Amino acid sequence: MIWIDVGALEDLPRQGARLVKTTAGCVALFRTVADRVFALDDRCPHKGGPLSEGIVHGDQVTCPLHAWVFSLETGMAQGADEGAVRTFAVKVEAGRVLLDAGRLAKQAAA
Amino acid sequence: MAMKLVVIGAGMASGRLLEQLFEAGFAGTVTLFNGEPRGNYNRLMLSPVLSGEKSYDEIITHDDAWYGAHGVACRFAEQVTRIDRERKVVVSKGGETPYDALVIATGSAPFIIPVAGKDLPGVCTYRDLEDTNAMIAASTPGAKAVVIGGGLLGLEAAAGMAARGAEVTVIHLMGHLMERQLDPSAGYLLQKDLERRGIRVHCKGATKAILGKDRVEAVLLEDGTVYPADLVCMAVGIRPEVRLAVDAHLEVARGITVDDRMRTSDPAILALGECVEHDGQLFGLVAPLYDQARVLAQTLLGQPAAFCPVETATRLKVTGVDLFSAGDFADGPGREDIVFRDPGRGVYRRLVLEGARLVGAVMYGDTADGAWFFDKIRSQEDVSAIRDALIFGPAFAAGGPAANPLAAVAALPPEAEICGCNGVCKGRIMQAVEAGAQSLDAVRALTKASASCGSCTGLVEQVMALTLGDGFRTATNPPMCRCTDHMHEDVRRLIRAQGLKTIPAVMQELGWTTAGGCASCRPALNYYLLADWPLEYRDDRQSRFVNERNHANIQKDGTYSVVPRIWGGVTTPAELRAIADAADRYGVPMVKVTGGQRIDLLGVKKEDLPAIWADLNAAGMVSGHAYAKGLRTVKTCVGSEFCRFGTQDSTGLGIRLEKLLWGSWTPAKVKLGVSGCPRNCAEATCKDIGIVCVDSGYQIGVAGAAGMDVKETEALCTVPTEEEAMEVIAAFVQLYRENARYLHRIYKWVAKVGLDWCRAQVVEDLASRRALAGRFRLGQSVSQADPWADLSAPKERSQWAPLADLSLEAAQ
Numbered sequence A: 001m002i003w004i005d006v007g008a009l010e011d012l013p014r015q016g017a018r019l020v021k022t023t024a025g026c027v028a029l030f031r032t033v034a035d036r037v038f039a040l041d042d043r044c045p046h047k048g049g050p051l052s053e054g055i056v057h058g059d060q061v062t063c064p065l066h067a068w069v070f071s072l073e074t075g076m077a078q079g080a081d082e083g084a085v086r087t088f089a090v091k092v093e094a095g096r097v098l099l100d101a102g103r104l105a106k107q108a109a110a
Numbered sequence B: 001m002a003m004k005l006v007v008i009g010a011g012m013a014s015g016r017l018l019e020q021l022f023e024a025g026f027a028g029t030v031t032l033f034n035g036e037p038r039g040n041y042n043r044l045m046l047s048p049v050l051s052g053e054k055s056y057d058e059i060i061t062h063d064d065a066w067y068g069a070h071g072v073a074c075r076f077a078e079q080v081t082r083i084d085r086e087r088k089v090v091v092s093k094g095g096e097t098p099y100d101a102l103v104i105a106t107g108s109a110p111f112i113i114p115v116a117g118k119d120l121p122g123v124c125t126y127r128d129l130e131d132t133n134a135m136i137a138a139s140t141p142g143a144k145a146v147v148i149g150g151g152l153l154g155l156e157a158a159a160g161m162a163a164r165g166a167e168v169t170v171i172h173l174m175g176h177l178m179e180r181q182l183d184p185s186a187g188y189l190l191q192k193d194l195e196r197r198g199i200r201v202h203c204k205g206a207t208k209a210i211l212g213k214d215r216v217e218a219v220l221l222e223d224g225t226v227y228p229a230d231l232v233c234m235a236v237g238i239r240p241e242v243r244l245a246v247d248a249h250l251e252v253a254r255g256i257t258v259d260d261r262m263r264t265s266d267p268a269i270l271a272l273g274e275c276v277e278h279d280g281q282l283f284g285l286v287a288p289l290y291d292q293a294r295v296l297a298q299t300l301l302g303q304p305a306a307f308c309p310v311e312t313a314t315r316l317k318v319t320g321v322d323l324f325s326a327g328d329f330a331d332g333p334g335r336e337d338i339v340f341r342d343p344g345r346g347v348y349r350r351l352v353l354e355g356a357r358l359v360g361a362v363m364y365g366d367t368a369d370g371a372w373f374f375d376k377i378r379s380q381e382d383v384s385a386i387r388d389a390l391i392f393g394p395a396f397a398a399g400g401p402a403a404n405p406l407a408a409v410a411a412l413p414p415e416a417e418i419c420g421c422n423g424v425c426k427g428r429i430m431q432a433v434e435a436g437a438q439s440l441d442a443v444r445a446l447t448k449a450s451a452s453c454g455s456c457t458g459l460v461e462q463v464m465a466l467t468l469g470d471g472f473r474t475a476t477n478p479p480m481c482r483c484t485d486h487m488h489e490d491v492r493r494l495i496r497a498q499g500l501k502t503i504p505a506v507m508q509e510l511g512w513t514t515a516g517g518c519a520s521c522r523p524a525l526n527y528y529l530l531a532d533w534p535l536e537y538r539d540d541r542q543s544r545f546v547n548e549r550n551h552a553n554i555q556k557d558g559t560y561s562v563v564p565r566i567w568g569g570v571t572t573p574a575e576l577r578a579i580a581d582a583a584d585r586y587g588v589p590m591v592k593v594t595g596g597q598r599i600d601l602l603g604v605k606k607e608d609l610p611a612i613w614a615d616l617n618a619a620g621m622v623s624g625h626a627y628a629k630g631l632r633t634v635k636t637c638v639g640s641e642f643c644r645f646g647t648q649d650s651t652g653l654g655i656r657l658e659k660l661l662w663g664s665w666t667p668a669k670v671k672l673g674v675s676g677c678p679r680n681c682a683e684a685t686c687k688d689i690g691i692v693c694v695d696s697g698y699q700i701g702v703a704g705a706a707g708m709d710v711k712e713t714e715a716l717c718t719v720p721t722e723e724e725a726m727e728v729i730a731a732f733v734q735l736y737r738e739n740a741r742y743l744h745r746i747y748k749w750v751a752k753v754g755l756d757w758c759r760a761q762v763v764e765d766l767a768s769r770r771a772l773a774g775r776f777r778l779g780q781s782v783s784q785a786d787p788w789a790d791l792s793a794p795k796e797r798s799q800w801a802p803l804a805d806l807s808l809e810a811a812q
């Protein structure tokens, strides 16, 4: 894994998200109410809604366009909807958010 | 000759009697006397009326049309003063009325403790609508109320007044509350719960005197404590209303003595309800009275029937307090207790066993299994085989943990009683559903289940859900969302009653089942807190939908639209130039005139939002809140300034209204229209609030709609001046803000509460209008700040851009 420092935890709003631009599209970094951080593609598999603009609740996010709900942990759509969003490894160390660029690079190459 | 039936008292019992009679095709004539100036209504539901959860209109059980259709001669506000048994007539101020059969259904009268000051103005009891209205009138925020009596009625009175903002003290003679239904532990939990809502409880308190010169001022206890009071409610018990029967020399013990067929000692006179005594027993809950009604109807129709009282269960109708008690739970030889406590959750359960049988159950905090235990008590079934797990309820007693929340209900046998008030069992509800009743209302209509006190509504819905499977959707008033069992209205009330001022506090205190709520409840809670605590609560941006969080409407491709406010639809060349410049500068793909008399810049990139806002701000424009559950547009027509038909300055009034109302958060969007004459070019008659100017003034209509539903406004009032129109509208908007559930447009809310109720508060009652308008202005003093200006400030701008840009690094 190649960990890249993408910013400070405090710049991520709790129960909110910020974007990281990559060559392969935007990755949304989410921070939950319990301060867990997750990284997912910022594209809803339904009609491409920006998940980073959804409401974050528990370890889930609701898409802002048509309210599909996704697990931040697995990227899977919840309930009756079917679909999945790609997830990326992310960790917090000493207040900094580190994103696994290895997976991103693979994706960009693919 | 048709039988002449006279009924004295239009209460819960006689209402049911008449229904039973007419359903069975009773052919006689009925004259119905009532001391109260109204017909039958659901007395149980006075408590929700007191707390503000229901209006009086919603609890009427029989209206004029019903009496008319059944030929009932109504003699309301007419007390029967004497019964002449010899001549078979009753005497009232309207003269004499002859009867072939007479039914006494006079209910009971509240007991007044004989202390000094008991007759002072400001002392009331809790029995009828007059009492309820007196308490509502006295329960202004900060007013002091003392309730004497900590039983069912007293506590419902206390909770209702507290919900309206009064400071309430309950004085109770015994060592713990509701001692007739609860054991001390449950009484203690109840007391703690009430105290948490700000209700003071004084147990072992004996009232010595009620103090005051011209009206009540305080209550003095034997121990010397004095509680100041603007209102005193005595709820210390009832006694059967037997005066007529005593005077007529009928046989009367504590109540009017009746036999199994509900006949008094005079065969032509029957009696039922709280005024009777049967087999040495009095009655104070409706369930047995409904049985009496059925028996009495059959007696009148000449059919055999016998009344046999059954166990009754008690629930307290205070929203948020879950309490259930049934059977007998006094200590006694041969009796054993099983007790379960979970102090963390405030849960308490106690079962009383006598040999192999369950004889009593007290539950507090979690009463979902109440019906199951009640069934075990009534069936007298041998429970020794399941004794080990009995206390955990049906899910465990049947073996294995509850995988499914419906398990408790699924485990009930078909004869288990679901609705105690009306004696409806599970099997009857299932039959009704199978016969086609798919909604709660339909089930109510067919079976009466949950149609009285309503506390079993949840259970009835669960039975429906079991029967209908996935096809069932709770129709009438479902919980807010899956995170809670509370309905929107409860949550609003509890936020105020318990002084909850943050989203975590609401979730904690009201027992949310999820950690951070969901996308449905969080925006609602954020709104409720903003509306109720304008000066204290801080908006939670992360609990807002994207459009309100970003103060722009998201488009299908993730770009945004920007709509500046164009006050009353009037703009200037300078504003238009600034809009055009902004459109050029940010490459706006479409500029569109909206249906709301303003201009929409569609397709703006998120990172450009702060800059385009700053440019529009520089030209004097602010956010049009085209995205908000708040004031949208005030459409106007040209009015008297230019139009040859205009009667008033509709454009000017529209602008002034928009300046008054902008920035306020509301349950759903609010749109206004102001037309200068009845030709109505501003389409004011299909807006949430519409004003049509006429020569003599301003006609204000409300509750129109022209979106998914189309509906004409209803007339609220006509006022002579602009000032008055503005004040009425501010008050009306505030009433809506304080009472409606989140996402209900005005027309939906008015359909629920009734336009008369609104009119009473914003038109007829001047003091209430001023208070509402005052609270509106208070809220506006903090909410009228342009969000665009705040969010485009340099220190805020970074949050609109990505946190990091790895695409550049990769390219390097």
Ligand code: SRM
Pocket: B553, B554, B555, B560, B561, B563, B592, B593, B594, B595, B596, B597, B598, B599, B600, B626, B632, B633, B671, B705, B706, B707, B708, B709, B745
């Ligand atoms: C821009 C506009 C259409 C236009 O090009 O003219 C518009 C655009 C939208 N309307 Fe509208 N409505 C617009 C006037 C109306 C009108 C006409 C009016 O206001 O006179 C109505 C009917 C009147 C009414 O509200 O009763 C109207 C009834 C709706 C409804 C149905 C509301 C209802 O309760 O029935 C929705 C859906 C909703 O709110 O849930 C809606 C929702 C929307 C949304 C917000 C859909 C969405 O969630 O994204 C659209 C946003 C587009 C955008 O990005 O700007 N729009 N919408 C109009 C903006 C007016 C303004 O200046 O603010």
Ligand SMILES: Cc1cc2nc3c(=O)[nH]c(=O)nc-3n(C[C@H](O)[C@H](O)[C@H](O)COP(=O)(O)OP(=O)(O)OC[C@H]3O[C@@H](n4cnc5c(N)ncnc54)[C@H](O)[C@@H]3O)c2cc1C
Pocket: B008, B009, B010, B011, B012, B013, B014, B033, B034, B035, B036, B043, B044, B045, B046, B047, B078, B079, B080, B081, B105, B106, B107, B108, B126, B127, B128, B153, B156, B241, B244, B272, B273, B274, B275, B283, B284, B285, B286, B287, B289, B315, B317, B421, B453
């Ligand atoms: C606030 C409140 C909440 C309650 N909650 C519950 C509950 O949750 N569950 C429950 O089971 N029970 C509850 N009860 C009790 C229930 O309402 C009574 O048991 C029931 O109303 C009694 O019915 P009734 O017909 O005997 O008398 P009532 O409903 O009292 O009707 C008697 C009527 O007779 C009229 N009347 C009396 N004398 C005369 C006369 N001489 N001439 C003409 N008219 C006369 C009275 O004006 C009255 O309208 C509650 C009661 C109150 C007050």
Ligand code: SF4
Pocket: none
């Ligand atoms: S009617 Fe309103 S919501 Fe529907 S497409 Fe048009 S703008 Fe969008």
Ligand code: FES
Pocket: A044, A045, A046, A047, A048, A049, A063, A064, A065, A066, A067, A068
């Ligand atoms: S685009 Fe996400 S739910 Fe439709």
